[in-house]
Amino acid sequence: MRPAAPLAELARIVQAALTEDLGERGDVTTEAIVPPGSQLQAVIRSRESGRIAGTDAIALTLAQFGEPVSASVVTPDGADVDPGDVVASLDGSARTLLSAERVMLNLIGRLSGIATATAAVVCAVAGTGAAIKDTRKTTPGLRMLEKYAVAVGGGVNHRFGLYDAVLIKDNHIAAAGSVAGAVSRVRARWGDTFPVQVEVDTLVQLEEALAAAVDAVLLDNMAPEELRRAVGIARGRCHLEASGGITLANVRAVAETGVDSISLGWLTHSARSLDLGLDVG
Numbered sequence: 001m002r003p004a005a006p007l008a009e010l011a012r013i014v015q016a017a018l019t020e021d022l023g024e025r026g027d028v029t030t031e032a033i034v035p036p037g038s039q040l041q042a043v044i045r046s047r048e049s050g051r052i053a054g055t056d057a058i059a060l061t062l063a064q065f066g067e068p069v070s071a072s073v074v075t076p077d078g079a080d081v082d083p084g085d086v087v088a089s090l091d092g093s094a095r096t097l098l099s100a101e102r103v104m105l106n107l108i109g110r111l112s113g114i115a116t117a118t119a120a121v122v123c124a125v126a127g128t129g130a131a132i133k134d135t136r137k138t139t140p141g142l143r144m145l146e147k148y149a150v151a152v153g154g155g156v157n158h159r160f161g162l163y164d165a166v167l168i169k170d171n172h173i174a175a176a177g178s179v180a181g182a183v184s185r186v187r188a189r190w191g192d193t194f195p196v197q198v199e200v201d202t203l204v205q206l207e208e209a210l211a212a213a214v215d216a217v218l219l220d221n222m223a224p225e226e227l228r229r230a231v232g233i234a235r236g237r238c239h240l241e242a243s244g245g246i247t248l249a250n251v252r253a254v255a256e257t258g259v260d261s262i263s264l265g266w267l268t269h270s271a272r273s274l275d276l277g278l279d280v281g
Contacts, residue, residue: 034095044277046083049081052087071089113274115153118152132262230259241260
């Protein structure tokens with residue numbers, strides 16, 4: 001079952017994108033060339049293979065214009081496309097279609113690119129038991145949508161912000177003086193409100209985190225052999241997450257070490273948009 005799209009957030013982004021694109025004057029080119037009431041039929045078509053996400057942006061964008069366009073989504077979120085496949089069919093106002101085109105394609109292309117990248121990684125680790133997670137390395141203002149796209153691609157959402165989970169990182173450890181000190185301060189402040197995860201980059205720190213009975217450890221920038229040793233040391237006492245320096249080429253080797261999950265910042269900060277186009281006629 002695919003996750004539910006965050007419609008309120010998507011509507012907010014659509015409105016902001018249209019304000020950015022149309023400014024105070026609107027689409028001056030289309031207004032000059034296309035008479036009011038002119039009609040067009042068009043399709044949104046994929047130029048390449050991938051996984052679709054963000055199709056709710058179509059109706060939300062078209063609804064912001066005065067002249068109506070009917071839209072029928074042919075390839076819903078979570079479905080895969082090949083080059084030439086139709087994502088949606090559109091019929092109605094030529095002015096609306098031409099003015100809405102770029103906002104629709106930008107949003108669907110961006111989210112579909114993230115979903116496509118995530119699906120490729122999920123496929124690469126199939127059968128290992130390792131979950132693929134995102135991070136907070138998202139486009140400012142688009143986090144909820146980009147994390148939705150990761151979920152559409154078969155990934156798992158990590159924390160959404162600093163407010164909903166504890167992750168003690170290296171600078172926190174430096175501020176507290178030790179892993180144990182950082183964990184103790186978190187528990188003194190929050191008790192059992194949040195599970196506690198600690199980022200470590202050595203096996204010594206892993207031992208310290210295990211001694212502090214943390215819920216999860218993020219193993220940062222460890223080679224596969226070191227990850228295997230970490231799995232052996234932990235012996236299932238906490239969730240182990242690998243992160244740092246992991247690519248599509250080496251992710252299966254990381255997954256086969258026995259870690260529980262793998263987090264990848266590039267799923268959201270570097271995924272290439274899926275190539276989509278609006279074809280008229």
